Amino acid sequence: MRNFMRRSVFFLPTLKENPAEAQIVSHRLMLRAGMIRQHAAGIYNWLPLGLRVLRKVERIVREEQDAAGAQEILMPTVQSAELWRESGRYEDYGKEMLRITDRHERDMLYGPTHEEVVTDIFRQNIKTYRDLPKMLYQIHWKFRDEVRPRFGVMRGREFLMKDNYSFDLDFAGARRSYNRMFVAYLRTFARLGLKAIPMRADAGPIGGDLSHEFIILAETGESGVFCHKGLLEMTVPSNVDYEGDLQLLVDEWTSLYAATDEKHDPGSAEVTEIADELVSARGIEIGHIFYFGTKYSKAMNAVVTGPGGEPVTVEMGSYGIGVSRLVGGIIEASHDDAGIIWPESVAPFKVGLINLKVGDATTDRMSEALYITLRKAGVEVLYDDRDERAGAKFADMDLIGLPWQLIVGPKGVARGVVELKNRATGQREEISVDAALSRLGA
């Protein structure tokens, strides 16, 4: 049996004190909980605990993308400047783009986004309307040379992002694709334990109403947001037929007022009418969906043959989720003074097993038995088998925020009970070993 889920083996460098470099709570907790270490400004190493969370977020995002009919691909991190010259963005993008020259003096860049590359893939391989619609996505690292990276992984220069690109024959199709992603986002964020609110966003020169930012409310949010309080009560349907008409569902979620401060107009009738129901808060943008029509397909000649044999420039949209940012965002939304409180869906382990008296034959035997039983049942468990004081183990376990703590102490074992603590509620109860195991799904 693999043993690395023993605390004595697992690489988990927790910190008792707050590193000076970290200002906001998620950044502090990620450093203290041994999830990440900074490599350079806005660039991070992910340690085992952090990587486990990142992978879980990624998996949920992937499952929901697949469910919505998108297909996963993987594009390069380093791109040729050629395509960007074609779209006109090589000059426009500015210093945020990390530009590289290879040994042959060719202009390359580390991709800040992938519209050009995906459009190139599309135009080379899809020639007929019969192959539409298509949604292609990837989960990959991007780099934007932000002037001022901050807030840990919430605003890094290198970040993991899910980016999806839709291709449709006409606007009606593009709207269907947009709606699919809209709903997929609602479901994704709900599964991550987040209350995400779609807010109308600036559609830029394209105009129209097909641009939404998905925002979670948090005191440390970067932007001010305003929304009807009814949005906070809305629930996400558990079953969605992506082949059906999603417009009603999208309408339901967009009928109530919600806007970031750049789009918010306090004097508008729309706002004054609902003054009593208006919530003003801070928010973190965790996703953005965007219809941009033929901006790239036109510039790059992404054309298919239509039903009547005519050439049709395809309609596109792009849909991003900040996967690494979400890890920080989830912590911002779910923590207390003692540390992180993971939603079970993304927790690095489900259970933290604490042996309160290492070296005591009975607690050792009981703890080992619980560890093995849980492992065999497929329950993710981190077993604190270190010879540390009880207080240190409790504090550490609270810090890393596993949903359940299973506490094995000599007094309890003598009476045939163990203690089960819920990290979120703080509630703890003494129950029999069998009851504890069944509660934990073993």
Place this chain on the structure above:
RNA sequence: CGGGGUGUAGCUCAGCCUGGUAGAGCGCUAGCUUUGGGAGCUAGAAGCCGGAGGUUCGAAUCCUCUCGCCCCGACCA
């Protein structure tokens, strides 16, 4: 990119003003005692004081330049 701050042990920081060759707490190692919410005692290991120049008999300390990091603002998943 403008403004501000800060780099001294793994972490948090003192020392700098008033130059004399490096300290504390936590962490780490060993031993003893402890053992249900980050223990106590003893003994240790650990720092080219961010880097480069300069002033000086002598620089962590003064001067110049440089690099990193953090914060506020303008920009963004």
